[in-house]
Amino acid sequence: DSGVTQTPKHLITATGQRVTLRCSPRSGDLSVYWYQQSLDQGLQFLIQYYNGEERAKGNILERFSAQQFPDLHSELNLSSLELGDSALYFCASSTLGTSQETQYFGPGTRLLVL
């Protein structure tokens, strides 16, 4: 158990809908990362937050957005969902979000868009 929690574990929804994925980092970690893992493209970095501020942006679509709240939990919002958005979404956390730190991954949210 990494100490990172993600909810829900599974999510099934329809095209065009909007969903919110939630992540609670390890106690004391200030930085949160979001990743998408699909069969087609492997593990893709989406976005990183540090203490509420966006720090780095990866291959995140405009239909997706994220934020980190004052209590340091983070949410990833996916809207206008398409079939291709079906994937595992992982959250990871690290203490300061610097390059020398270990990232601890949560168990993931499996999203299925029908």
Add this chain to the structure above:
Amino acid sequence: GESVGLHLPTLSVQEGDNSIINCAYSNSASDYFIWYKQESGKGPQFIIDIRSNMDKRQGQRVTVLLNKTVKHLSLQIAATQPGDSAVYFCAERDSGTYKYIFGTGTRLKVLA
């Protein structure tokens, strides 16, 4: 790139042998590299990392080698055990954008 899952390259090794998993990267601006292990149904788990100013780093039963000249990273696992069976990913971090780029992964199968 290659797909994860059914189309992953696979390395099969006998239990007790050493395993070497390779990764090529292309970004000259990457200054930090990580190896992750992902077991079925779980999130990636950190194994070992290395900064670009190093060429070798050792952990417990694992060693990472970095060759910046040819942009190559390898993970060596000594005395491979059944519990090492998993998919292994390398990742690089761009020093300018802080973006992380992951390799496609290699599936390691340990034969008893």
